[in-house]
Structures are given as structure tokens and as C-alpha cells.
Amino acid sequence: MENFWVFGYGSLMWNPGFATLSAEPALLRGAHRSLCVYSWVHRGTQERPGLVFGLDRGGACRGMAFEVSGENRDATIEYLRAREQVTMVYQEHWRRVKLASGRTVDALTYMVDRKHLQYAGALPLEDQLHIVSGAHGRSGPNPDYVLSTANHLLELKIRDHNLEWLTTQLREAGVDKS
Structure with missing residues (x-):
């Protein structure tokens, strides 16, 4: 079985949870990272939703691409579906990403479903801060x-001005325990 790639733009970047052969910074065009998903499971509840990242249409996103052995294909995709598709807010897509090495590969990517009840859209930063702070x-x-996502982006020298503002506010509020 042929090796394949997975594109990570949020927690998959710093906590993939599956065996990889290699990892490279990568660029996906046509979608951007956004705190646009209400989290009812992993980072919040239905009563007090949190916010997690989704790939929303438009723009570009820098993240990490992980090469996975073809032998682990079924197990990895099963793991990713269990992790990412708990409430079916994401849709699986194979998207072209450009690796830091210059190669272009197709990567399994999870894009937000804009029709899903958990799609938050482009919330004002102050609203994001309020939601994230207590969830x-x-x-x-x-x-x-x-x-954690912001710290990993900094390590990769990826700038996200909205996320930088949000992390500054969270740290000033004393929620950073690191």
C-alpha cells in the first residue's frame, strides 16, 4: 500500500496521535485556520461550548504535513475519524499541499462544514476570548x-495575528499555566 499524507493545522500539529514516517511544514491554499467551530466534546460541552480550529474556505493555511506508512492507512484514518468526526462538524477532503521541501502532495484534510450547527463562523475576537476563557x-x-496551538505556530515561525491577540489576552487573564 502506498504512503499518504495528513495535513494538520490545529492540535494535529502538536499532537498527531498516530505513527508518522516524516513531518514537514506545509502550505494549503484555498482555506484558512479559524476558531470557527463550537466544541461540544473535546474543549467544551453543549451547555458551555468552547471553540476549536477549523479550516474555513478562502485564504491559505500554514501547518504540518505528516507522511504515514501505507501499512497504517486504515488504522490512521479510523483513528482520525474517531478523533475529528465525533459530531461530524468536519468533512474529509484530499487537498493539495506544498511541502517545505518544494514537493506538492495530496493530503487528507478536515475542513469545517459550514452547514453544521457547530459552525461558529467569523466571531469577533472579544467573543472568541469570552468563549475560550471559560470552556x-x-x-x-x-x-x-x-x-498550545499558538506556541506550536510560534515554534514553526507561523504568524497568526488574531491568535496572537487572543493568546496575549488569555495570558494577561492568568489562564496560561505553562
């Missing part, structure tokens, strides 16, 4: 997820 789900506090 907690099965995978932990919402601020931890946002700060």
Missing part, C-alpha cells in the same frame, strides 16, 4: 488548546 471539555480546558 472545558473531555480533552481539557479550552485555553490550553488555544495556547
